[in-house]
Each structure stands twice: as C-alpha cells, then as structure tokens.
Amino acid sequence: MINVEAFKRMSYGLYVVCSGNQNQGNGYISNSIFQVTAQPAQIAACCHKDNFTAKIIQKTGSYSISILHNEAKTSVIDKFGYQSGADIDKLKGMNVEYGGTGVPILLNEAIAWIECKVVKTVDVGTHLMFIGEVLQTELLDKSKQAMTYNEFKENKQRTAPPNAPTHIEESKASKAEKSGGKYQCQQCGFVYENNKEDKPFEELPDDWTCPVCGAPKSAFEEV
Ligand SMILES: Cc1cc2nc3c(=O)[nH]c(=O)nc-3n(C[C@H](O)[C@H](O)[C@H](O)COP(=O)(O)O)c2cc1C
Known part of the structure; x- marks a missing residue:
C-alpha cells in the first residue's frame, strides 16, 4: 500500500542547477539534490530527460548547484523552475560566475555553490541521475538559511511542475486534500x-x- 501523504513528510532543499559554458548556459530549479558519499564528496542531481539542461549536462559533463536562501525571489524560481532554456535565455541579465570547468554558476539568491564533474549517469526512467564529484565549493552568505522545499510550497503558494520527481505524488495528495x-x-x-x-x-x-x-x-x- 502506498499512501502518498508519506512522501510529503520527506525533506528537500531548493537549488538552481546550471550547466554549459560562456557561449551557451542554462539552469533549472531542483529539489532532488543530495550528497551520496563523503570521500570523495559526491552529489547526485536528478534531472528530467526533457529538461533542456539535461542535454547540456550530458554534453559538457559538469554542473553547478546554487543553494537558494529562504527568502529567495519568486521571480528567480519562476524563471528557472517553470520556463525552459529551449525558449528563453535564462542566464541573460543574471549574476553569473564561471567554475574551473567553465560551468556557469548562478549567484542571484544563492548562499553557497558547488561545482561538480559528472562521474556517472544513471538512467532512472523519466530522469537521469547525474552523480557528480565535487570540484569546488564557495560559501557566499553565512547570515542566511537555505530554503526548504516545504517553505517554498507554503510561502510561494506553488508546487513542483511535472518534470520534478515529486510531482505525481504531490498532485494526487493535493487532490485528496482539496x-x-x-x-x-x-x-x-x-x-x-x-x-x-x-x-x-x-x-x-x-x-x-x-x-x-x-x-x-x-x-x-x-x-
Ligand atoms: C520546486 C521545483 C522543484 C523542481 N525539481 C526538479 C527536479 O528535481 N528535477 C527536474 O528535472 N526538474 C525539477 N523541476 C522542474 C524544472 O525546474 C523545470 O522543468 C524547468 O523548466 C526545466 O528547465 P530547462 O528545460 O531549462 O532545463 C522543479 C521545479 C520546481 C519549481
């Protein structure tokens, strides 16, 4: 028996995952980022196969993770989480830095970032799980806390769109609640x-x- 309400008790953060280079860069919002090993430090990012960013990560073999703070602007989340880089240039006008691999790193609304090199790609059906070895990290703002996915849902009155791994469970659960x-x-x-x-x-x-x-x-x- 699967009670979808149990999924809602899981904790997640909120991140912008970017990939590409100075010529072509893009990013998407993710709540499915987690550290998988300590030595070496490795992090997994679960990215829908239809995401424009998935193709760029596969091509370049690197990605960055920007950790959003808990008062991050809705406009940034809307741009990176509900629109596709296939249609707009998401990094245009944003505050971007480039990592050692050349990967773009979004600084807007971020309190820290992590640069990763893909060491393994696992096909998990609808998504690709990119396991990345951490190359470098930077702490940008010690005074702010990271945003949790639950805070995002409560404060922004939004839920994750279809490409997020949490989408189906959420839509069923909210139907039941309503x-x-x-x-x-x-x-x-x-x-x-x-x-x-x-x-x-x-x-x-x-x-x-x-x-x-x-x-x-x-x-x-x-x-
Ligand atoms: C709160 C939230 C969480 C999300 N989590 C994920 C995720 O973990 N994996 C994923 O592939 N997409 C996730 N998405 C959806 C992508 O951010 C969205 O489909 C985005 O438009 C893809 O952009 P792209 O096509 O430019 O790569 C999430 C979106 C939101 C708003």
Missing part, C-alpha cells in the same frame, strides 16, 4: 475519511467496495 477527504456511501451512509485510513479514497482501486454494505466505489459521493 476534496476535504470525506466520501459517503449513498447506499448505507458509511463515510470514508481519508485522514482515518491508510490510503486516500482517490487512490482506492476501481473494484474496491464499501466495507459496510459492499456497494461499488462508484456509489460514493464526496461529502
């Missing part, structure tokens, strides 16, 4: 309450039946 989470059997009056069950009503299989009277799922109506 419905109020209560469904009543029109045959016997039994009320199925999502917050008392292991699985939200929306995710029960079509052949599920009322535990009281055996009526089909279709006999239930939202309360």
Whole structure:
C-alpha cells in the first residue's frame, strides 16, 4: 500500500542547477539534490530527460548547484523552475560566475555553490541521475538559511511542475486534500475519511467496495 501523504513528510532543499559554458548556459530549479558519499564528496542531481539542461549536462559533463536562501525571489524560481532554456535565455541579465570547468554558476539568491564533474549517469526512467564529484565549493552568505522545499510550497503558494520527481505524488495528495477527504456511501451512509485510513479514497482501486454494505466505489459521493 502506498499512501502518498508519506512522501510529503520527506525533506528537500531548493537549488538552481546550471550547466554549459560562456557561449551557451542554462539552469533549472531542483529539489532532488543530495550528497551520496563523503570521500570523495559526491552529489547526485536528478534531472528530467526533457529538461533542456539535461542535454547540456550530458554534453559538457559538469554542473553547478546554487543553494537558494529562504527568502529567495519568486521571480528567480519562476524563471528557472517553470520556463525552459529551449525558449528563453535564462542566464541573460543574471549574476553569473564561471567554475574551473567553465560551468556557469548562478549567484542571484544563492548562499553557497558547488561545482561538480559528472562521474556517472544513471538512467532512472523519466530522469537521469547525474552523480557528480565535487570540484569546488564557495560559501557566499553565512547570515542566511537555505530554503526548504516545504517553505517554498507554503510561502510561494506553488508546487513542483511535472518534470520534478515529486510531482505525481504531490498532485494526487493535493487532490485528496482539496476534496476535504470525506466520501459517503449513498447506499448505507458509511463515510470514508481519508485522514482515518491508510490510503486516500482517490487512490482506492476501481473494484474496491464499501466495507459496510459492499456497494461499488462508484456509489460514493464526496461529502
Ligand atoms: C520546486 C521545483 C522543484 C523542481 N525539481 C526538479 C527536479 O528535481 N528535477 C527536474 O528535472 N526538474 C525539477 N523541476 C522542474 C524544472 O525546474 C523545470 O522543468 C524547468 O523548466 C526545466 O528547465 P530547462 O528545460 O531549462 O532545463 C522543479 C521545479 C520546481 C519549481
């Protein structure tokens, strides 16, 4: 049994992952960045195959991670997280520095950055997981805290778009929340309450039946 609400209890950060060089550079917002080993220091970035940035990382073999602070401007997140470099030049007019590999590093709204060289690419279906060895890092602002994905969702009133690994679980969960989470059997009056069950009503299989009277799922109506 999979209760999608459990996924929402996981913690994530919020980052801008950039790749390319001085001639062509791009970046995307990611919440799926994590350190996989300490020695050597290696970090994984999970990037959708359709992301414009995925192609650039594959081509150049390096990427940078800018760690956003918890009051980062919405405009930066909107540009890098909801638009594609296939359509616009995201780095134009931004404050960018270049790493030893030539990779662009976004400084806007960042408190630290990490430059990585790809050492392994794992095909995980919809996404490519780029495992990168850390080449250098820099701390830009000690006074600010990193933004968490939960803070982003609460403060910015937004969720991750389809290319984010967290997207499907979130959309199912928010659907369950919006419905109020209560469904009543029109045959016997039994009320199925999502917050008392292991699985939200929306995710029960079509052949599920009322535990009281055996009526089909279709006999239930939202309360
Ligand atoms: C909060 C948030 C988290 C995201 N996390 C990821 C992620 O971890 N991996 C991913 O591939 N896309 C993620 N995305 C989606 C990409 O940032 C988005 O599809 C972007 O437009 C891709 O840009 P590109 O085509 O220029 O590379 C996320 C977006 C947001 C707003």
